[in-house]
Amino acid sequence: MPENHTERSILLAEKLKIIPLGGLDEIGKNCTVLEYGKDMIVVDCGVGFPEEDMYGVDLVIPDFSYLVANQKKLRGMFITHGHEDHIA
Known part of the structure; x- marks a missing residue:
């Protein structure tokens, strides 16, 4: 029983x-990380759409530095x- 309690x-x-x-x-840019212990999964990995003042930008992506x-x-x-x- 103690083993089960410890686990x-x-x-x-x-x-x-x-x-x-x-x-x-x-x-847009829907992207969520679910992390539990030493494991993580990503739910969705979408793009966003530029604001009117973002000239020359076609798509906006999430910041993936945490995933990297x-x-x-x-x-x-x-x-x-x-x-x-x-x-994406």
């Missing part, structure tokens, strides 16, 4: 981190649907 304690010590890389307070820095934890990606603001 349960370790599992409860981990917290789910929800890290938005884009898509908050804006339309933690790429060994990345286990997969889920795409919710096929709109441009959710897939």
Whole structure:
């Protein structure tokens, strides 16, 4: 029984981190990282659309620096649907 308690304690010590890389307070760039312990997945990977004053810019992408820095934890990606603001 103590082994199960220890294993349960370790599992409860981990917290789910929800890290938005884009898509908050804006339309487009939907990209969210779900991280739990040594594993993370990405939900959607969309592009945004430029503001009127962003001359010469066709698409705006999320800041992927967190994914690059933690790429060994990345286990997969889920795409919710096929709109441009959710897939790139």
